[in-house]
Amino acid sequence: MSVAQPVVISGVTDSGMRYANLWDAEFKGLGAPGPYCMASMTTGRALMLSIDSACPTPWIDIALRMFDTFRRGDLPTPTHTVEWKFSRPIFSPVAAPASSDEAALFDMEGTD
Structure with missing residues (x-):
């Protein structure tokens, strides 16, 4: 099992x-x-959190932090999107937000 x-x-x-x-x-x-x-949370008739017994211990803390965010009504930040093919999930990484040129110029201000 990958725990990275x-x-x-x-x-x-x-x-x-x-x-x-x-x-x-x-x-x-x-x-x-x-x-x-390893863990899932949904809304519906009730607010549900499920953590599988195979979930690595460090990931349980991640799931609990995600659930705090979820309970507030927000969605945890996704790392991937999922597409289902033949009943199997195919994951694609979420693209990181592009840095703006203005931010780069701001970082350069005041430097010698």
């Missing part, structure tokens, strides 16, 4: 339900290695 960094996805469904998931993209379970959802 989880894959975080979050969003809102067409019906208005908010969700956030924490995935291990390379989980090695009993079957073939593949993505595995």
Whole structure:
């Protein structure tokens, strides 16, 4: 199991339900290695948090911090987007925000 960094996805469904998931993209379970959802949170009839028993201990803290954000009504910042193909998730990294030229110029002001 990879414990370096989880894959975080979050969003809102067409019906208005908010969700956030924490995935291990390379989980090695009993079957073939593949993505595995370690923690999930959703809204609906109740505010739900589920953490799988296979979740690495450091990721439990991440899931709990994500749930604090989720309970406030915000979505945790996603690291990836997900597309489903043949009932399997395919993750793509979220592009980092582009730095503006103005910020670069501001950083240069006052330097000799």
